[in-house]
Amino acid sequence: MLKSNWLLLSLLATPVMAAPLNVMLYHHIADDTPHVTSTTVSDFVAQLDHFEEQGYEIVKLEEAVQQFRQGKTLDEKSLALTFDDGFASVCDTAYPELKKRNLPFTVFVTTDPIDKGYSSYCTWEQLKEMADNGVTIANHTLDHTHLVNNAFNDENWFEAATGNIESAQNRIIDEIGYAPMIFAYPYGEYNNDLKTWLDERGYTSFGQQSGSIGVSSDWQALPRFNAAGNYASIESLRHKITASPLPLNYAVLADPLTTDSQPTLTVELLPSREAYYPHLQCFLNGQPTVIDWHSETGFSVTPSNGLSNGRHRVNCTAPHRDGSPFFWMSQQWLVVPNK
Template identity: 30%
Template sequence: MKKLTLLFFCIGFHLPHAVAADSAVILMYHRFGETRFPSTNIRLEQLNAHINELKRGPYTVLPVAEIVSRIKSGKPLPDRTVGITVDDGFKSVYEEAWPRFERANLPFTVFISTDPLDEKRASYMTWSNVRKMKAAGVDFGAHTASHLHMTAASPAQNKAEIKKSNTRLAAELGIAPSLFAYPFGEAGTEVINTVRTGGYAFSFGQHSGVVHPKSDFNYLPRFAMNENYGNDDRFKLIINALPLPVMDFTPKDTKIGQVNPPNVGFTAAPSLKNLSSLSCYVSGEGRVPVTLLGTNRIEIRATKPFAKGRTRLNCTLLGTSGRWHWLGTQFVSLKS
């Protein structure tokens, strides 16, 4: 990753600001200044650096709902458009993140799990906090009621969670949510189909990647920010990323079945060049073998079974502009 980052800065970081684009990077945060939880926390000095970069660099930060709506409808966006999301609804969103984003005039969306607020858990925001932020222009989306593992639950359980969450958000905010984020980013064909019944316009996972017109708008990618992956170099790399559009991705279901590790493959868009330089990485294993079949069919074969829980696959390709094309997928396995 050090070589990738250095190459990025040498070739194309300070590129002219293009007039229009059809893709955007969506960021995902959880906690702010809560150093007891490094895997979901961003340190305040890191957050300040992120905000400074977004304000002084060639970026346009827009509301997430506007971004994905424009991409889906074919309306152009400014090049290097960025969206900001926050999951769960911890108190540090209200106390630390919101004041900073508000001072910087940066819009953002919070995905709320409603049970912790109803139970008045000390580490979460209150409904009064949420209403105050909503009145000031912050957007809110659904994140189920209890923040459950949806792939381990039945469709009936998931539908009940969705209904309860939607009811509570509508009662407290006066409007039904149009955006949804999967807890833990865990999904699969059955879960995605269940979430579609919730009436959401767009739904988000936690797999890395760039939103573009061919994205699955029921399972959109976001780049996760935390202490380990929130340093300045990686942040700049991410917010300058480009999509890696593919078709015929296999397996179609990201919930692992009998075949583990799964046989992953996809057909890359003809616009992508130098596919022989594509690199793919699997969490828990590192770089994995990639085979190019013909001009644009990619086959990826991990050598180790995916562990119980979440496993991420990330593929990157240096573009002709010096920016990195990025494709990510998150698999989930219920078996050890």
């Protein structure tokens, strides 16, 4: 083979051959909290056993994303564990289990309920002890508000949203002594203006859409796989922990905040020797949906019926040419009324 062809092929192959990072999203680790946001203790233990059996490295989230942001890929099969909100079961139940196994993890805390001493949340004392033992305590706003859904009808939304995030960051610094520059959007809701501000401030931000992280990710809209409720079983997680990012430039995806009830997701895939695009499938809110191909690598997905106001999700996956693993991408829409 000509040297130049070989070089071209290796360049094409690089973004998908490097080990991706897949991030698990949890809320409660408990048997008596709401099913949809809970992972039972036995499912959680089974998941951790499975990750270990499959040879995954559980990595510190902020260090792994920093490595990707510097253009360096990970060498190991890696997963990161994240817990949103700071619910009591994370401190009471998940922490002892993870400490025993010496695994790092991140808790994205909502600070107001902790300040108010609500019993369903961890205390600052618990979180400080965890931080002293290597757990990352990070920002999930003051009050778990919908940060952007008034962006079209409230001229003060931006000051409110950014002030909220800054105040929560300061509360964590006050209590823990340090707050990493990572952030998780409540409900996974964001728009481009908020992303730009977070980027300028030096944050890396996480949504709740599913998918895998690689060098071409959008650092202000990183995906995570929900590992709770119906998604807590090993069977459900098997294809997610082995997933790779669908090769595309994630930063150019549409602003998820829209007044259009039939918003179009347009994707331009990057050439790949591994992902098999002819077998790409997309799902809207879990239902298979029509894919409109413009070229071999360009496609769009538009809902055939108007979406209700609120959150909706488009997931697209393509198999590996050898059948597995899967390449993923996901876009969350947040449809809001016209002002």
